[in-house]
Amino acid sequence: MDMSAAPTPGRLIGPALRLGAATPAGRYGATLTLVLLMPLIVLFSIGFLYPIARLVIMSFGDAAADLEQYRRIFTTSLYLGVLSRTISTAAIVTLLSLMFGYPVALAMSKARGRLALVIAAAVLVPLWTSVLVRSYAWIVLLQRSGLVNAFLVESGFIAAPLKLLYTDGAVILAMTHVLMPFMILPIANALRSISPDYALAARSLGAGSLATFLRVVLPLSLPGVFAGCVMCFILAIGFYITPALVGGPEAMTMATLIAQQTMVVLDWPFAAALSTVLLLVTLLVVLAFRRALSISKGINSVA
Amino acid sequence: MPTLLIVPMSLNATAYIELPPRGLTLRWYLDYLADPDWRAATVFSLKIAFSTAVAATATGTLASLAIVRGSLPGRNALKALAMAPMIVPHVVFGVALYLVFSPIGLTGNFTGFLIAHCVLSIPYVVITVSAALERFDPALERAALSCGASRTQAFFSVVLPNIAPAVAVAAVFAFLASFDEATVAFFISDTGGKTISRKMFEDIDFNLTPVIAAVSTLMVAISLLLMGSVELLKGRREE
Numbered sequence: 001m002d003m004s005a006a007p008t009p010g011r012l013i014g015p016a017l018r019l020g021a022a023t024p025a026g027r028y029g030a031t032l033t034l035v036l037l038m039p040l041i042v043l044f045s046i047g048f049l050y051p052i053a054r055l056v057i058m059s060f061g062d063a064a065a066d067l068e069q070y071r072r073i074f075t076t077s078l079y080l081g082v083l084s085r086t087i088s089t090a091a092i093v094t095l096l097s098l099m100f101g102y103p104v105a106l107a108m109s110k111a112r113g114r115l116a117l118v119i120a121a122a123v124l125v126p127l128w129t130s131v132l133v134r135s136y137a138w139i140v141l142l143q144r145s146g147l148v149n150a151f152l153v154e155s156g157f158i159a160a161p162l163k164l165l166y167t168d169g170a171v172i173l174a175m176t177h178v179l180m181p182f183m184i185l186p187i188a189n190a191l192r193s194i195s196p197d198y199a200l201a202a203r204s205l206g207a208g209s210l211a212t213f214l215r216v217v218l219p220l221s222l223p224g225v226f227a228g229c230v231m232c233f234i235l236a237i238g239f240y241i242t243p244a245l246v247g248g249p250e251a252m253t254m255a256t257l258i259a260q261q262t263m264v265v266l267d268w269p270f271a272a273a274l275s276t277v278l279l280l281v282t283l284l285v286v287l288a289f290r291r292a293l294s295i296s297k298g299i300n301s302v303a
Numbered sequence: 304m305p306t307l308l309i310v311p312m313s314l315n316a317t318a319y320i321e322l323p324p325r326g327l328t329l330r331w332y333l334d335y336l337a338d339p340d341w342r343a344a345t346v347f348s349l350k351i352a353f354s355t356a357v358a359a360t361a362t363g364t365l366a367s368l369a370i371v372r373g374s375l376p377g378r379n380a381l382k383a384l385a386m387a388p389m390i391v392p393h394v395v396f397g398v399a400l401y402l403v404f405s406p407i408g409l410t411g412n413f414t415g416f417l418i419a420h421c422v423l424s425i426p427y428v429v430i431t432v433s434a435a436l437e438r439f440d441p442a443l444e445r446a447a448l449s450c451g452a453s454r455t456q457a458f459f460s461v462v463l464p465n466i467a468p469a470v471a472v473a474a475v476f477a478f479l480a481s482f483d484e485a486t487v488a489f490f491i492s493d494t495g496g497k498t499i500s501r502k503m504f505e506d507i508d509f510n511l512t513p514v515i516a517a518v519s520t521l522m523v524a525i526s527l528l529l530m531g532s533v534e535l536l537k538g539r540r541e542e
Contacts, residue, residue, distance in 0.1 A: 136516075
């Protein structure tokens with residue numbers, strides 16, 4: 001082995017080396033890097049980029065840049081309605097997740113010991129439970145003979161069972177429940193990274209606990225809030241399972257409309273155009289808030 | 304928390320779903336076990352999830368090494384590409400796969416599912432393994448190299464043992480991401496092969512019986528078991 005290539009001991013303890021950023025010795029060469037990346041590149045080309053590219057191309061029809069399908073989406077009030085309903089539902093779900101999620105994140109970042117474990121379990125276990133199972137639980141709760149109706153009738157609030165399932169409200173409720181972990185985790189991460197000294201400093205300068213929260217803790221946690229909101233919103237606009245099972249047939253979202261066009265109506269060029277629009281909206285949101293996502297590592301905190 | 308409701312429901316004695324249950328029974332679990340359709344879907348799902356865990360973890364770990372330690376330009380672009388399957392709406396991905404897979408017979412097929420679920424699981428693997436690699440001090444690897452170890456030796460005797468818990472966690476995530484995946488499975492399943500998620504989706508839509516509650520309970524139990532093992536692995540990592 002060629003020892004002359006090894007770094008001198010004196011350099012090993014340098015701070016730059018510990019960061020590992022500036023030293024070629026700690027890095028793999030270009031060839032090795034490419035070899036390591038090969039499986040991913042091959043897999044993503046065949047199984048991800050190519051299919052999506054095919055779908056996008058299909059939306060333009062046979063002639064180059066045929067915008068017929070897009071004209072149909074943006075001039076038919078039915079489809080415009082679906083698009084705006086999808087976006088407004090996602091916005092409401094995001095807002096509700098924030099309202100209910102922030103206090104949980106705050107508790108999660110403050111709790112210690114056994115309580116911390118309980119809260120973490122309450123957030124993480126649903127995250128890794130099938131969306132199907134969680135949607136199904138809501139069907140059981142909300143159906144005509146379900147627990148919620150039984151309770152309301154028994155306690156005399158209402159005379160006859162209400163229609164709760166297959167409504168917009170049910171979709172919003174179930175989606176908020178399903179997506180809340182994606183809001184809680186980035187916020188809890190941001191809150192945990194705030195040094196408690198800041199709050200102590202504010203208190204010692206005479207701020208009450210409410211003022212401390214509003215003027216010190218809340219502003220410092222905003223990157224986490226943004227990251228959580230972006231995650232929630234983009235997942236909500238593309239959500240299929242929950243709206244398909246809990247929502248009514250007349251209240252379609254982009255995702256259920258795409259599924260209907262491909263599986264029932266078999267109008268592929270139109271489904272392709274709808275998919276492209278959904279994809280574009282998602283990418284625009286991600287690009288617009290890219291900084292918020294990267295600052296608090298919004299996506300990373302989920303795994 | 305509403306999820307926990309399914310446990311008493313799956314033990315409910317009457318065929319009609321109601322709470323509180325009138326009596327306890329394991330009938331729905333037996334029904335599930337006796338139904339060849341459910342059995343086939345379960346075996347199919349487990350096979351896919353297990354293979355996905357192996358393949359996605361290997362691919363994702365190699366890619367993480369390249370992303371964290373590699374010397375190619377465009378690291379951020381690479382990272383963004385590896386994360387992209389989390390961002391792209393699953394319904395769009397599912398439709399796109401159906402479009403491409405259907406003419407070549409990859410729908411309802413093990414290979415088709417393996418490709419789809421590997422793509423979906425890789426972001427979780429890359430996040431988990433990259434984080435561990437960034438915590439791992441590269442000076443240790445350099446020390447091994449300067450003591451005469453080859454790149455491969457250094458990797459297997461110094462780097463891999465250090466990131467092994469993270470790799471194991473990544474494999475669990477990949478398994479769960481595949482096993483619980485429902486949207487893409489909805490599009491690329493067919494009568495020849497469907498996952499447990501697709502079978503559940505159909506039954507919830509057309510044939511709501513307590514057997515679904517029993518299957519749900521089993522799925523939650525599997526998730527809990529695997530998440531518990533992740534906690535144990537994380538504990539070991541922090542020691």
